[in-house]
Amino acid sequence: MRPFQERYAAALADENVRTGLLAFQRGWRDTRDAQIAELEQRTGADFDALRGDLAARKDHVRAHWDHYLDAFTAAAEAAGATVTRVTTAEEANAYVTGLARARGSELVVKGKSMVSEEIGLNDHLEAAGVTPVETDLGEWILQLAHEHPSHLVMPAIHKRAEQVAALFERVLGREFPADDIPRMVQVARTELRERFLAAGVGLSGANALVAEGGSVMLVCNEGNNRMSVGLPPLHVVTAGADKLVATYADAMAQVRLLARSATGQPITVYTNFVTGPRPGGEMHIVLVDNGRSAMAADPDIAPALRCIRCGACANVCPPYQIVGGHAFGHVYTGAIGLVNTAWHHGLDAAADPQALCVSCGACAAVCPTDIPLPAQILEVRNRIMTQRPQRTDSRVRAVALRAFATPWLFAAGTRAVATVTEPLREDGVLAVPARLRRHPEVGRRVGWRSPPAPARRPARDRLRPRRQPAVPRLAETAVTGRRVLLFLQCITDRFAPTVAESTARLLRAAGAHVIVRRTQHCCGLPAFDSGQWETATTMVRHTLAAMEGADDVVTPAPSCVAMLAHEAPRLLRDDPDTAAGLQQLSGRIHDIVDYLTGPARLPAGSLDTGDRTPVTIHRFCQSTNTLGRTGEMEALVRDLAGAPVTALPEATVCCGFGGSTSITNPEVAEGILDRKLANVDRTGATTLLTDNPGCMLHLKGGAHASDRALTVQHIADYLADRLPAS
Amino acid sequence: MADDLIARLRSEVERASAALLEEDHWDGVADHLAQWARRGSVVVAPVVAERAPQLLEQVRDRGLAVVVPEGTDSEVMAAVADADIGVVAGELAVAESGSVLVAEHALGDRVVSMLSRRLVVVVPREAVAAALEDAAAWLAAHAGGTAWFASLMTGPSRTADIERSLTIGVQGPDEVDVVLCAAASNAARPLGAKGAQR
Numbered sequence: 063m064r065p066f067q068e069r070y071a072a073a074l075a076d077e078n079v080r081t082g083l084l085a086f087q088r089g090w091r092d093t094r095d096a097q098i099a100e101l102e103q104r105t106g107a108d109f110d111a112l113r114g115d116l117a118a119r120k121d122h123v124r125a126h127w128d129h130y131l132d133a134f135t136a137a138a139e140a141a142g143a144t145v146t147r148v149t150t151a152e153e154a155n156a157y158v159t160g161l162a163r164a165r166g167s168e169l170v171v172k173g174k175s176m177v178s179e180e181i182g183l184n185d186h187l188e189a190a191g192v193t194p195v196e197t198d199l200g201e202w203i204l205q206l207a208h209e210h211p212s213h214l215v216m217p218a219i220h221k222r223a224e225q226v227a228a229l230f231e232r233v234l235g236r237e238f239p240a241d242d243i244p245r246m247v248q249v250a251r252t253e254l255r256e257r258f259l260a261a262g263v264g265l266s267g268a269n270a271l272v273a274e275g276g277s278v279m280l281v282c283n284e285g286n287n288r289m290s291v292g293l294p295p296l297h298v299v300t301a302g303a304d305k306l307v308a309t310y311a312d313a314m315a316q317v318r319l320l321a322r323s324a325t326g327q328p329i330t331v332y333t334n335f336v337t338g339p340r341p342g343g344e345m346h347i348v349l350v351d352n353g354r355s356a357m358a359a360d361p362d363i364a365p366a367l368r369c370i371r372c373g374a375c376a377n378v379c380p381p382y383q384i385v386g387g388h389a390f391g392h393v394y395t396g397a398i399g400l401v402n403t404a405w406h407h408g409l410d411a412a413a414d415p416q417a418l419c420v421s422c423g424a425c426a427a428v429c430p431t432d433i434p435l436p437a438q439i440l441e442v443r444n445r446i447m448t449q450r451p452q453r454t455d456s457r458v459r460a461v462a463l464r465a466f467a468t469p470w471l472f473a474a475g476t477r478a479v480a481t482v483t484e485p486l487r488e489d490g491v492l493a494v495p496a497r498l499r500r501h502p503e504v505g506r507r508v509g510w511r512s513p514p515a516p517a518r519r520p521a522r523d524r525l526r527p528r529r530q531p532a533v534p535r536l537a538e539t540a541v542t543g544r545r546v547l548l549f550l551q552c553i554t555d556r557f558a559p560t561v562a563e564s565t566a567r568l569l570r571a572a573g574a575h576v577i578v579r580r581t582q583h584c585c586g587l588p589a590f591d592s593g594q595w596e597t598a599t600t601m602v603r604h605t606l607a608a609m610e611g612a613d614d615v616v617t618p619a620p621s622c623v624a625m626l627a628h629e630a631p632r633l634l635r636d637d638p639d640t641a642a643g644l645q646q647l648s649g650r651i652h653d654i655v656d657y658l659t660g661p662a663r664l665p666a667g668s669l670d671t672g673d674r675t676p677v678t679i680h681r682f683c684q685s686t687n688t689l690g691r692t693g694e695m696e697a698l699v700r701d702l703a704g705a706p707v708t709a710l711p712e713a714t715v716c717c718g719f720g721g722s723t724s725i726t727n728p729e730v731a732e733g734i735l736d737r738k739l740a741n742v743d744r745t746g747a748t749t750l751l752t753d754n755p756g757c758m759l760h761l762k763g764g765a766h767a768s769d770r771a772l773t774v775q776h777i778a779d780y781l782a783d784r785l786p787a788s
Numbered sequence: 789m790a791d792d793l794i795a796r797l798r799s800e801v802e803r804a805s806a807a808l809l810e811e812d813h814w815d816g817v818a819d820h821l822a823q824w825a826r827r828g829s830v831v832v833a834p835v836v837a838e839r840a841p842q843l844l845e846q847v848r849d850r851g852l853a854v855v856v857p858e859g860t861d862s863e864v865m866a867a868v869a870d871a872d873i874g875v876v877a878g879e880l881a882v883a884e885s886g887s888v889l890v891a892e893h894a895l896g897d898r899v900v901s902m903l904s905r906r907l908v909v910v911v912p913r914e915a916v917a918a919a920l921e922d923a924a925a926w927l928a929a930h931a932g933g934t935a936w937f938a939s940l941m942t943g944p945s946r947t948a949d950i951e952r953s954l955t956i957g958v959q960g961p962d963e964v965d966v967v968l969c970a971a972a973s974n975a976a977r978p979l980g981a982k983g984a985q986r
């Protein structure tokens with residue numbers, strides 16, 4: 063495979079990738095959601111229950127792996143198959159190639175098999191003088207083009223019809239109009255038909271290995287898979303033992319979610335159960351370990367072995383939409399590729415695309431086997447940082463985070479930048495002069511998004527006890543009289559201090575006694591996200607110490623809530639005392655939206671100034687995917703301020719701020735931001751509200767750089783602006 | 789057979805771009821085949837030939853040749869190479885998904901569903917099941933010690949691999965008719981491998 067930087071550059075250079083994938087992701091989302099909703103209605107179980115059930119079935123097998131492996135082997139062999147277990151990719155390749163040669167076969171037809179891609183089987187077959195022919199239409203196209211799949215289910219999703227037509231013309235020497243897709247499909251039928259009939263070996267993967275009867279389950283839509291395995295006299299399966307299920311009923315539970323998650327179909331056209339060879343034939347099942355045992359032995363990673371290769375985690379992934387699977391992943395693409403690559407192809411192969419992930423959590427929300435993908439991606443990043451400290455990326459991150467984690471250095475640094483850049487400051491962002499933006503390296507970083515401007519006076523100074531503005535109490539609420547610690551969040555403190563002031567005013571309006579401690583700094587999220595868990599752990603401890611004694615903690619940043627409630631426990635595994643302290647506090651840590659929706663609820667209409675300007679709302683991706691938020695901000699705007707809310711298309715998709723992507727791979731963050739702002743344009747609204755300060759600065763910078771007449775506000779600012787004057 | 793189960797099956801079969809027909813007798817099935825066959829012949833899977841010799845007679849009575857793929861591998865493949873219409877036996881129809889479960893162990897049975905342009909699956913009317921679990925139970929009942937090849941088939945072969953554009957009829961059939969036939973029965977004969985290996 064080509065080096066990552068080359069793959070990344072090629073993906074960016076190919077406009078087809080992002081336009082094709084955008085259309086695909088939108089279409090997939092609609093059909094998949096409709097299918098899942100229908101299944102929920104039909105079964106009376108919600109998606110979490112359905113996927114929990116499938117996950118439990120797969121976990122059960124993993125907990126008794128040897129037992130089910132033996133049962134599968136015994137049943138398959140009783141039906142006449144030969145089952146062989148191999149440890150490495152090399153052994154697998156040698157075994158399969160040896161079989162083909164021993165049977166004198168020069169032609170192999172292949173159904174889609176990710177394991178064969180994983181082990182690089184085609185190259186080995188070719189080197190041994192055996193010709194493998196891919197028979198899945200997408201895979202066949204890629205084989206003719208000498209490319210690799212860019213998606214687990216739709217291998218050639220990155221190719222446009224014109225490109226396929228041109229390829230067919232070149233390879234087959236006939237003309238193909240680009241708009242005549244049926245004709246291209248038919249030519250594949252004719253070209254491949256002879257190969258099916260002539261091949262001595264049929265190769266397949268496995269969607270499931272059913273221990274109960276020794277069957278290999280294979281699904282496909284085209285019919286190629288069943289022809290590959292059903293016609294030639296020798297059928298060879300390469301699969302990982304992670305595909306084991308105990309019973310046929312378990313296989314059906316998988317079937318029910320697989321196609322719905324993969325292509326938004328209720329079921330694939332063919333679901334084949336192959337048990338033993340056909341009369342007069344042979345069947346060999348090669349179970350390839352290649353890192354799977356190590357994954358199984360690692361409790362933080364083992365759930366990744368539930369994966370049924372549906373590709374859903376790529377279909378919702380915003381950075382995947384920009385660069386496709388050739389850059390986002392290795393052989394395995396999408397979120398799962400950022401995890402399992404480390405075990406199948408090594409930590410270095412897994413390290414390169416990590417920075418593309420914006421940590422939005424969308425993958426985990428749709429994964430039909432409930433794999434905690436975002437947490438696992440962060441596990442992998444942590445191992446890269448600790449086991450590959452010499453990588454340039456690791457070293458840069460280490461230095462940057464060290465500076466950031468040192469409160470006085472961060473304070474002095476932002477203050478210095480604030481002073482120097484004061485003349486360029488416009489509504490919280492830096493208006494980078496046009497002549498500077500024309501420089502390619504500068505333009506690449508700030509041309510599409512004006513960077514956030516540090517404030518000269520951070521929130522902590524503005525909120526000193528005696529300087530707090532008086533705010534009339536609007537109502538007696540459940541928080542009246544409570545000591546509420548305002549956790550500023552590092553970004554808000556230094557880059558968006560008005561948001562902290564607004565939050566404080568809203569809390570006072572609800573009757574809370576607001577405390578701002580100067581010992582606070584950062585919850586540890588940036589360090590955690592970069593894989594620097596030691597630094598992150600220190601920051602979590604520091605943050606918890608700064609929160610001591612408060613009745614409640616409220617922050618304008620749901621990202622900090624997600625960090626403290628969902629990620630910090632992982633960091634405190636070896637520190638039960640601090641973990642217990644966090645546990646005690648965690649139900650009392652809120653973001654302002656959550657607090658105003660719950661205990662600090664203000665009376666309906668109490669912020670109604672008569673302003674009926676429609677607003678649209680972007681919810682921070684993790685508010686949706688990690689914290690499970692739905693319509694809280696909309697309700698606040700409508701109920702408190704009385705303003706209409708126009709629904710934002712693709713509201714749950716990330717804005718591109720997350721992770722370190724906007725720094726390391728600005729093109730990706732730019733593409734995601736473009737998608738978001740284009741959706742905002744479609745609403746016609748001129749005010750965009752969001753719940754997370756990071757998103758606010760990112761969106762504001764994008765609106766500024768593109769000269770959009772759009773007011774971007776944190777919802778706390780929007781609501782506090784409507785508080786009655788004291 | 790509860791009518792609502794069949795109604796459910798029909799809507800799922802149609803959603804999968806296939807058609808569902810109901811016939812009480814074999815002659816009704818033969819009429820359809822005579823109407824659909826364009827080249828004067830119908831390919832019939834050996835399993836069907838064995839289970840329903842009446843159907844073959846009725847097809848011949850309508851002036852059509854009946855081809856049953858048998859013999860060596862190459863003879864079998866040659867028999868079906870140009871087939872425009874093939875008939876196979878369904879063990880079960882699944883209302884939940886509109887699928888038919890077809891067991892086709894011998895090469896002669898497999899080639900019919902794989903290589904025909906139009907595929908007709910005859911399912912006994914009594915073999916309509918509600919859910920995929922019923923198909924699982926069928927598979928479990930036939931697992932154990934013998935080889936077999938069984939597939940849930942749901943509509944015609946399709947692809948969306950070129951620019952996500954849905955195209956019907958790739959490697960497999962481009963038309964599928966599921967015929968529920970009251971006269972058909974699977975009960976009298978063994979299934980899958982056991983049947984085919986006799």
Ligand code: SF4
Binds near residue numbers: 374376429433
């Ligand atoms: S990780 Fe989950 S969503 Fe991604 S391919 Fe695997 S099963 Fe599908």
